Amino acid sequence: MKARRTRDRDRMDQGLITNPKDLERMQHELESLERRISTLEDEELEVMARLEDAQRDLDALTAQVAEADEQLATLATARDAKLAEIDAELTTVVADRDPVAAGLPDDLLALYDKLRAQKGGVGAAELRQRRCTGCQLGIDNAELAVIAAAPDDQVIRCEECSRILVRTPESGL
Ligand SMILES: [Zn+2]
Known part of the structure; x- marks a missing residue:
C-alpha cells in the first residue's frame, strides 16, 4: 500500500497521472489522511492538557510533602531540645538528691x-x-x-x- 502511494505521488508530481479516476482516488486518500492528522493533533492537545493537569497536581503534592518535611524537622528539633532540657534537669535533680539521700x-x-x-x-x-x-x-x-x-x-x-x-x-x- 505504502509503496503504491509513494509511486502514485511521484507519478502525480511528475504529471504522469492523467487518469481522472486515479486522481480522484488519490484526492480521497489525501483528504482521509488530513482528517486522520487533524484527529491525531486534537488527541495530542488533549494529552498535553492532561499532562499539564497532572504536572500541576504533582507540583502541589510535592510542595505539600516539602511543607510536611519542614514541619517534621521543626518538631524533631523542638523534641531534641526538650529532651536535652529534661536530661539536664534530671542530672541536676539526681545531683541534688544523692547527697540528701546519703544523709x-x-x-x-x-x-x-x-x-x-x-x-x-x-x-x-x-x-x-x-x-x-x-x-x-x-x-x-x-x-x-x-x-x-x-x-x-x-x-x-x-x-x-x-x-x-x-x-x-x-x-x-
Ligand atoms: Zn495523704
Whole structure:
C-alpha cells in the first residue's frame, strides 16, 4: 500500500497521472489522511492538557510533602531540645538528691523508696496548710495536734495515703 502511494505521488508530481479516476482516488486518500492528522493533533492537545493537569497536581503534592518535611524537622528539633532540657534537669535533680539521700537513715530511705514505688513516684509529701499535698486531703485537728507534738526527727505518715509527711513552716501546725 505504502509503496503504491509513494509511486502514485511521484507519478502525480511528475504529471504522469492523467487518469481522472486515479486522481480522484488519490484526492480521497489525501483528504482521509488530513482528517486522520487533524484527529491525531486534537488527541495530542488533549494529552498535553492532561499532562499539564497532572504536572500541576504533582507540583502541589510535592510542595505539600516539602511543607510536611519542614514541619517534621521543626518538631524533631523542638523534641531534641526538650529532651536535652529534661536530661539536664534530671542530672541536676539526681545531683541534688544523692547527697540528701546519703544523709538519711537507711530505714527511712527504704520506706521512702517503697512508698515511692507504690504511690506513683511520690513517696513523701509536704504538709501544707493542714493538708497532705500527696492525696490533697485535709488532716483533722486531733491528728494535727499529734503531729505538732511529735519531735522533729520522728517520721510522720499521712493517715489517708500513707506517704511520709514533710513538715515546714507552711504546714499550719
Ligand atoms: Zn495523704
